[in-house]
Amino acid sequence: MAAMTMKNAFAPRHIGPGVADTRAMLAATSVPSLETLISQAVPKRIRLERPLDLPAPASEAEALAELAQKMSANVVLKSFVGLGYHGTHVPPVILRNLFENPAWYTAYTPYQAEISQGRLEMLFNFQTLVAELTGLPVASASLLDEATALAEAVGIAFRHHKEKRGRIAFAGEPHPQTRAVVETRAEPLGIEVDGDVVDENTAALVVAWPDTFGVFGDHAAKIAEAKAAGTIVIFVADPLALTVMQTPASLGADIAVGSMQRFGVPIGFGGPHAAYCAVSDRLTRLMPGRLVGQSVDTKGRPGYRLALQTREQHIRRDKATSNICTAQALLANMATAYAIWHGPDGLQAIAAHAHDLAARLAAGLKAKGVTVLGDRRFDAVTVEVPGRANAIAKEAEKDGRLLRAIDGDRLGISFDETSTEADLQAIAALFGADVPEKAGRLLPGKAREINGFLSQPVFHENRSETEMMRFLRKLADKDLALDRTMIPLGSCTMKLNAAAEMIPVSWPSVANLHPFAPKEHAKGYRSMTDDLERWLAEITGFAAVSLQPNAGSQGEYAGLLAIRRYHAARGEPHRTVCLIPSSAHGTNPASAAMAGMDVVVVRCTDSGDIDMDDMHAKVAQHADNLAALMITYPSTHGVFEEGVKDLCQLIHDHGGQVYLDGANLNALVGLARPGDIGGDVCHMNLHKTFCIPHGGGGPGVGPIGVAEHLAPFLPGHVHEGSSHPVSAAPFGSASILPITWMYIRMMGAAGLKQATEQAILAANYVATRLKDHYPVLYKGRGDRVAHECILDTRVLKESAGVTVEDVAKRLIDYGFHAPTMSWPVAGTLMVEPTESEPKRELDRFCAAMISIAREAAKVTSGEWPKDDNPLANAPHTATETLASDWRHPYSRMEAAYPAGDPDTTAKYWPPVSRIDNVAGDRNLVCSCPPVEAYLGAAE
Numbered sequence: 001m002a003a004m005t006m007k008n009a010f011a012p013r014h015i016g017p018g019v020a021d022t023r024a025m026l027a028a029t030s031v032p033s034l035e036t037l038i039s040q041a042v043p044k045r046i047r048l049e050r051p052l053d054l055p056a057p058a059s060e061a062e063a064l065a066e067l068a069q070k071m072s073a074n075v076v077l078k079s080f081v082g083l084g085y086h087g088t089h090v091p092p093v094i095l096r097n098l099f100e101n102p103a104w105y106t107a108y109t110p111y112q113a114e115i116s117q118g119r120l121e122m123l124f125n126f127q128t129l130v131a132e133l134t135g136l137p138v139a140s141a142s143l144l145d146e147a148t149a150l151a152e153a154v155g156i157a158f159r160h161h162k163e164k165r166g167r168i169a170f171a172g173e174p175h176p177q178t179r180a181v182v183e184t185r186a187e188p189l190g191i192e193v194d195g196d197v198v199d200e201n202t203a204a205l206v207v208a209w210p211d212t213f214g215v216f217g218d219h220a221a222k223i224a225e226a227k228a229a230g231t232i233v234i235f236v237a238d239p240l241a242l243t244v245m246q247t248p249a250s251l252g253a254d255i256a257v258g259s260m261q262r263f264g265v266p267i268g269f270g271g272p273h274a275a276y277c278a279v280s281d282r283l284t285r286l287m288p289g290r291l292v293g294q295s296v297d298t299k300g301r302p303g304y305r306l307a308l309q310t311r312e313q314h315i316r317r318d319k320a321t322s323n324i325c326t327a328q329a330l331l332a333n334m335a336t337a338y339a340i341w342h343g344p345d346g347l348q349a350i351a352a353h354a355h356d357l358a359a360r361l362a363a364g365l366k367a368k369g370v371t372v373l374g375d376r377r378f379d380a381v382t383v384e385v386p387g388r389a390n391a392i393a394k395e396a397e398k399d400g401r402l403l404r405a406i407d408g409d410r411l412g413i414s415f416d417e418t419s420t421e422a423d424l425q426a427i428a429a430l431f432g433a434d435v436p437e438k439a440g441r442l443l444p445g446k447a448r449e450i451n452g453f454l455s456q457p458v459f460h461e462n463r464s465e466t467e468m469m470r471f472l473r474k475l476a477d478k479d480l481a482l483d484r485t486m487i488p489l490g491s492c493t494m495k496l497n498a499a500a501e502m503i504p505v506s507w508p509s510v511a512n513l514h515p516f517a518p519k520e521h522a523k524g525y526r527s528m529t530d531d532l533e534r535w536l537a538e539i540t541g542f543a544a545v546s547l548q549p550n551a552g553s554q555g556e557y558a559g560l561l562a563i564r565r566y567h568a569a570r571g572e573p574h575r576t577v578c579l580i581p582s583s584a585h586g587t588n589p590a591s592a593a594m595a596g597m598d599v600v601v602v603r604c605t606d607s608g609d610i611d612m613d614d615m616h617a618k619v620a621q622h623a624d625n626l627a628a629l630m631i632t633y634p635s636t637h638g639v640f641e642e643g644v645k646d647l648c649q650l651i652h653d654h655g656g657q658v659y660l661d662g663a664n665l666n667a668l669v670g671l672a673r674p675g676d677i678g679g680d681v682c683h684m685n686l687h688k689t690f691c692i693p694h695g696g697g698g699p700g701v702g703p704i705g706v707a708e709h710l711a712p713f714l715p716g717h718v719h720e721g722s723s724h725p726v727s728a729a730p731f732g733s734a735s736i737l738p739i740t741w742m743y744i745r746m747m748g749a750a751g752l753k754q755a756t757e758q759a760i761l762a763a764n765y766v767a768t769r770l771k772d773h774y775p776v777l778y779k780g781r782g783d784r785v786a787h788e789c790i791l792d793t794r795v796l797k798e799s800a801g802v803t804v805e806d807v808a809k810r811l812i813d814y815g816f817h818a819p820t821m822s823w824p825v826a827g828t829l830m831v832e833p834t835e836s837e838p839k840r841e842l843d844r845f846c847a848a849m850i851s852i853a854r855e856a857a858k859v860t861s862g863e864w865p866k867d868d869n870p871l872a873n874a875p876h877t878a879t880e881t882l883a884s885d886w887r888h889p890y891s892r893m894e895a896a897y898p899a900g901d902p903d904t905t906a907k908y909w910p911p912v913s914r915i916d917n918v919a920g921d922r923n924l925v926c927s928c929p930p931v932e933a934y935l936g937a938a939e
């Protein structure tokens with residue numbers, strides 16, 4: 001390969017500040033060189049004194065060519081496998097305007113409601129869609145995959161019964177990977193997953209709708225039994241089938257879950273896809289994940305926001321309903337756009353097509369004397385062909401079709417939107433069968449009426465491409481994503497998601513492979529994942545890596561499970577105490593609780609470090625039962641704690657394991673490695689440090705690295721003949737792994753190290769520039785911060801009554817997404833600029849923050865009243881600013897263009913003013929009203 005020249009090197013494209021700007025930033029930070037800064041900030045004891053052993057960097061073109069070559073080794077046949085993953089046409093209008101559009105994929109989770117109305121509206125529509133399909137009133141804004149969604153549903157049932165009922169039963173066999181994940185999750189909680197007995201100890205009855213063989217069993221009697229026993233009834237239902245069937249609610253479901261993948265989201269070797277979860281009213285407050293609710297802004301206009309359990313892990317910690325933080329917002333939005341694009345009639349036509357092919361195949365095969373399992377089906381046919389299953393499957397492969405060889409005697413054939421008449425004829429011919437031109441309806445129960453669902457206008461108004469394109473644009477324009485501004489969210493690492501990294505995600509060789517395709521069909525994927533596992537192991541200093549967890553929180557869970565199983569294998573199952581510093585991210589205690597551990601909180605000192613006296617005391621107190629310590633490094637306070645190695649040693653000396661939360665890995669890559677520091681396991685958020693975009697709340701990938709002794713306890717998978725999976729697919733969100741592959745391949749060891757150094761420089765630059773206006777909390781050695789800094793805005797509260805929320809909302813008027821608000825310290829802002837932000841943008845941010853401090857001073861001096869100033873009234877919408885009656889003591893220009901002399905054309909106008917969170921939780925509205933409500937309003 002040609003040597004890379006400076007001209008096409010990728011690292012300078014990824015890193016925002018150029019040479020001159022870096023020099024200026026160093027000067028402003030009073031440090032002569034990057035190396036000096038790093039030696040001041042990062043303890044010498046933990047430094048990696050050699051370059052990472054990674055391939056030399058490739059240019060964008062070279063890396064794309066190399067990956068394309070690798071992926072060409074995948075054999076992508078047309079899939080009839082089913083098993084929860086179906087062919088689907090991604091409507092080009094959605095592919096281009098949403099899936100491949102940075103305005104959608106670079107947004108953050110919509111915690112700041114005012115700058116997130118577009119994606120909140122789409123997620124609200126997702127909830128409406130799910131509520132309509134399931135007949136249940138409350139649906140959440142997406143979970144990670146079908147298998148984990150069922151595990152979460154089981155968790156709801158468990159909590160509903162106050163953890164007193166210890167068994168779940170099945171009516172119909174779910175997919176093997178779904179059952180396996182539920183078993184993994186049930187074990188630490190002491191829940192038995194067994195049989196079909198329903199009695200007063202059964203927390204939940206799980207109805208597979210249809211079962212893994214595509215059959216709808218007659219479960220009415222079992223459901224009635226469950227109802228009588230007070231058991232929660234959970235349906236795992238195919239959403240496409242639900243468009244032509246009675247709702248699960250009408251059949252007795254209290255909860256319904258499933259995968260929305262076949263609503264226009266590529267199979268992608270197993271993910272990422274959104275799962276849905278809907279519940280009856282009485283279970284609303286036990287629901288995991290995010291829920292979008294409707295509220296009002298200060299002018300009474302409707303506005304969306306995250307409701308109820310927003311960030312609940314930070315409040316309820318180990319008592320949280322789940323550890324879900326990053327989920328699958330982008331994919332939920334894609335699925336919703338698909339439903340909007342097709343409308344209810346279009347969805348029903350797609351469902352009818354798949355059903356018709358399956359019904360005709362079943363009829364033809366039966367006529368031929370082939371044994372077909374079950375009578376009631378939607379899109380799949382399972383046949384018994386003793387001793388011939390593999391031979392028939394091989395024959396199908398010759399024509400480019402992949403069937404599901406269940407075992408030597410049984411074959412499954414699942415149809416979908418992409419299946420054709422020619423496919424049907426060819427598959428029937430494999431059995432020597434003819435298919436009839438028509439077959440009757442094989443679905444159980446009554447058909448859904450054509451106009452019986454999705455009557456809300458949004459599912460009817462965007463059916464031409466012009467309208468759809470503009471609808472997607474209109475929503476995107478309501479939001480602030482990385483394509484418009486820096487998103488300085490501490491602990492979130494909102495860095496560049498380069499186009500070259502994103503491009504492979506849409507390649508057919510990446511997007512269309514079934515996760516359970518034979519191993520020899522997935523050689524390209526395996527080669528890419530092998531590279532990635534090796535590179536991530538080298539970067540983190542561990543012996544082995546699992547790419548399966550599909551979010552950071554899932555990585556935490558998988559890592560803690562590995563620790564739990566390690567102790568058990570050594571005959572020490574009583575080791576269940578997990579020490580967690582009070583500053584930890586809320587997912588840490590929530591994950592520990594899910595892994596069956598007892599959380600013991602360790603105090604932090606006023607300077608933000610772990611209180612070592614308390615640590616020693618807690619370690620001594622729990623020595624006999626110590627399972628693990630969970631720490632974040634550098635700390636969630638943005639500090640490289642000096643004594644981290646000693647701390648790890650202390651835990652090891654007492655028989656515990658060290659779990660290192662790698663959310664802050666962007667401060668370590670190339671400089672220090674969690675494995676060398678003393679961690680036994682660490683998760684990496686590929687959607688932070690390794691460039692996977694945040695998608696407005698997911699997807700994410702949270703692989704874990706482990707030391708040698710924990711490697712046997714990494715998550716396995718039924719498809720690989722092993723156990724304890726944490727995600728439905730063996731490689732979790734496999735199709736976005738190429739993003740990280742591209743990043744590492746293009747950056748190389750030197751580029752990655754430089755990125756870390758520049759991230760640390762950017763944070764110290766911001767801290768230096770703002771320290772005279774806002775105290776910078778928690779500096780570490782050399783008076784330096786790591787890759788983020790906490791600005792204490794409480795000074796404004798004391799002097800002017802200006803709250804941290806006022807500052808966050810006022811930043812919107814300046815065109816910024818606020819930094820992380822009130823975490824880990826209430827009343828503060830945590831700023832993480834990342835290496836990708838150019839100095840110009842850092843300066844614009846610092847200028848805005850300084851200007852806000854000056855505005856607060858005018859409130860202090862009495863020039864502006866406390867209740868009528870641009871901070872208290874922020875953000876300002878165009879409607880208010882242009883209104884004829886302007887009665888504020890500051891000008892319209894000060895309201896809307898506070899940075900002075902602005903480029904007026906670049907102005908971001910928030911669509912709503914400040915949203916009332918309390919009103920929203922009091923009157924929970926979380927799906928669109930039916931069409932009658934609109935008619936009523938118009939009359």
Ligand SMILES: Cc1ncc(COP(=O)(O)O)c(C=O)c1O
Nearest residue numbers: 325326491551552553585587663
């Ligand atoms: C320190 C820390 N740990 C864990 C997580 C959870 O990661 P995820 O959102 O991918 O589940 C986060 C997310 O922001 C975090 O900041």
